[in-house]
Amino acid sequence: MSNRSIVPSFGLMFLSAALLSGCGDPAELPAATATQRDFVAIAKGKIDVEGGVIRLAAQREGLIQAVFVEEGDRVKKGQVLAQIDTRQAELGVAQARADLGEAQARHGIAAARLQAAEREAKRLADLAATKAVPVQDADKARDEARVQRGELATASAAIAVAREKLKRELFEIEARRIRAPLDGRIVRRSAKPGDGASTFNVTELFLLAPESDRIVRAELDEQFVSNVRPGQRARILLDYDGKQAFAGQVLRLGEVFGARKLANDDPNERQDMRVIEMVVSVRDSQALRIGQRVQVQVLK
Structure with missing residues (x-):
């Protein structure tokens, strides 16, 4: 693969000056330099959790009688979050x-x-x-x-x-009690006492993030697929701040190519570029939020 295929799309934002300040242990995440790159593929992605966030709705329609949690609350499996009029x-x-x-x-x-x-x-x-x-x-x-x-x-x-x-x-x-299906955190609460809940046009009441480690779901361009395999180390950089980096590892690659879903700001990139999903684990991911945009470098 030539340097020319990488540099126009992503610039020099992943060079050593940015990475040395945020990567942590240099032995685990070797720094890239302007003359020597330590990555074989690069991809844009979003922070997520295994299984994705869960949209909770009511099993029965009716007026919401009570709501027992707020956004940001940690909840346990089986905990009652809200109740429809009984x-x-x-x-x-x-x-x-x-x-x-x-x-x-x-x-x-x-x-x-x-x-x-x-x-x-x-x-x-x-x-x-x-x-x-x-x-x-x-x-x-x-x-x-x-x-x-x-x-x-x-x-x-x-x-x-x-x-x-x-x-x-x-x-x-x-059935009129909305319970947490597993341990997690309420990341969005749409339910309000007095509001109606419908099962025909399903009403989302809560968005629940499971209590598990964060992952990255990245879109890997077809030109990089042959360079990547599960188990390779990765560097995750925040999209808005290339100085902050997290260590990770490629968990799996998708089996089907599809169209890109994440926006790309590079006007030179082909609009018909095909991608597959690449799932990457993130170490020490407590500071990351679901939906946060990141860029992934798959290391040599």
Whole structure:
């Protein structure tokens, strides 16, 4: 690759004077000079997290009743972030509890009737054995006990149905709570008490950044792809400040070429340049913010 293919696109902003002041350990990030470059590829990118930021929305539509977090708050997996109005769902729960209570009462009555029928069937069976009562009376009592066992089974099934209905209604309340799916930080809060949440045109309520190390998603020009492989060391430079650098490592390369998505200020660059995604880890990335523009140098 010639120097000519790199210099017009990116200038001299990655030279040693800029890098020595911010790269940290020179043994890990060798400085580039005006006469000797230590990188084999260069790419623009953005700071991100593995899996990307998560857009949280409500499972059920309705008015937002309460919001419990602010932008910048750290949250734990399962923590309630906001709640949609639950009054209608609570009415459903109350009705389901009443239905369950009624089913349990009917079950109690059916159990008592079965117990009485079985007692009577046994008594008449004993008497019929001594010919004290007709056999037909004993048979009739036995049939009645069988009927009551069926009634008890029906009552038991009604309890099971009522319990499932109660579970569904309780779920409707839970579905109106917006919870954090994992540990992270709220980077944007759109939810406000009194606002409506829609599930048809999905309303974004929160933007959650997972609690994990930052990465760079960079666009690697096709001319550099053959120079890069996973495991190579990289230098990450802030787009607005070439003096501040972070150490990194190429994690993986995409399999499909596509059009460039990040804006490029170089008027000499081909507009039809094809790129693949290059994912780079960033060491000591606490100071970096998601979406921040950076430039990546893949080292020799």
